[in-house]
Amino acid sequence: MQKKNKREFTLIKVIIICLILILLSGVGVMAVTTKVNTVKIEMSNGYELTVLTPKTNVKEILEDNNIILENNEKVIPGLEEEIAENKTITITDKSNQEIEVAKVSESGIEMTLDTLLDAYSTIVEKIEVIEEAIPFETITKDVSNGSSSTKNKVLQQGVEGKKRVTYKVKYQNDEEIERTQISEEVIQEPVDKIIQVSSKVTSSRSSTTTRSASSSSQTSSSTSSSSTVKVYKVTAYCSCSKCCGSHANGYTASGTRATAGRTVAAPSNLAFGTQLNINGKTYVVEDRGGAITGNRIDIYVSSHSEALAWGVKYLPVQIEN
Ligand SMILES: [Zn+2]
Incomplete structure (x- = not known):
């Protein structure tokens, strides 16, 4: 039993030595083939750290340097990303990082933090339905035949129409910033006001011809009336x-x-x-x-x-x- 144990023990020793040798040679090979990168780590408190590391994985680099992310912190690039030489790992508050992302989305235009926060302050969208008046047209029919003495008679009173207009209104800080008309629905058509201008002296003969005169004047009214x-x-x-x-x-x-x-x-x-x-x-x-x-x-x-x-x-x- 003892003999056997001793033999096993030496066997384990040999195996361990072999493993160590393999490992050492492996490290040697790695030392030759692995490039050591310079990576800058920017902490959320503004502190900067430059490290030499053979690692390229962001998570591993941070772990090697005993950097633990807080719950409210994010890292750019992401933990699972690989990083090239001379690159920077940035650790920021999550809120700051959103601004970083926003900055990028502004297609490279530099913005101050204030304008950025302004642009991201809540925009409230409301649908507003407003009833608006539709003005009526006034049509003048001149049947005076150029008479110097004329009188006006309202043949039809004008009535304003009504329409229901739906707007999409955007508010920022309770201030209207955009108004877009979505739809318009006429509830009531306006009624034209019609004024007839006729000569003051009306004989019985002219009154019988009023009808024909007014109908024929409709064509001329479009040119002379609304003046x-x-x-x-x-x-x-x-x-x-x-x-x-x-x-x-x-x-x-x-x-x-x-x-x-x-x-x-x-x-x-x-x-x-x-x-x-x-x-x-x-x-x-x-x-x-x-x-x-x-x-x-x-x-x-x-x-x-x-x-x-x-x-x-x-x-x-x-x-x-
Ligand atoms: Zn005034």
């Missing part, structure tokens, strides 16, 4: 700097003193001095405005609160001269 009454987008303004900017001096573009109840700003196709009848009141074109083009009219009022209270109205405007 006298037209629907304008009517807003109000005062002499404050919010309304008039650098021109806030109380004087109009025509040189008159702006006067509530008289002064209106109109596009340049309406000459200064032109009288406009809006809602039964007569105003005079005395002013201009950068935004007052096309179908816009701005009525001068004496205070900014009045201007705000007016809002935006679509009104038939009669051009009187």
Whole structure:
């Protein structure tokens, strides 16, 4: 028994020695063939470490240097990644790392942390359904045959239509940043206002021909009619700097003193001095405005609160001269 044990023991010794030899030669071979890389490790606290390592696996490199990741830390590249020479392993807070990723996704554009955080502050998307008015058209039928004395008769009262508009609105920090119209549904079609302009003296003979005259005038109305009454987008303004900017001096573009109840700003196709009848009141074109083009009219009022209270109205405007 003892003999046998001794023999086994020497056998184990031989095997161990052999293994050590194999291992040593292996290490020797490895030392020759394995390249030692310089790897920089950036810690989340800003500390940097440069290590010489034969390892290329990120996890192994960190383990070799007794670096243990905290729960809130991430490593770039990932733990299972292989790393080439002269590369950097970066350990960051998870929140920082998200910003790193964001930076990359901004296609290389350098951003400050503030603008970045701004861009990533929560954007709330809301669907808003708003009922909006559809302004009615005013059609003038001139059956006066060029008579100097005419009278206007409203054949049909205009009625505003109604539509339901659905918007997708994006808010950031409670501020609207984007509004996209998704759909529009007409609930009620507007009804045209029809005004007939006829000669004041109506004989019995002309009244019998009114029907034919009005029907024939429909073709001509499209050319001559809307020159006298037209629907304008009517807003109000005062002499404050919010309304008039650098021109806030109380004087109009025509040189008159702006006067509530008289002064209106109109596009340049309406000459200064032109009288406009809006809602039964007569105003005079005395002013201009950068935004007052096309179908816009701005009525001068004496205070900014009045201007705000007016809002935006679509009104038939009669051009009187
Ligand atoms: Zn104002």
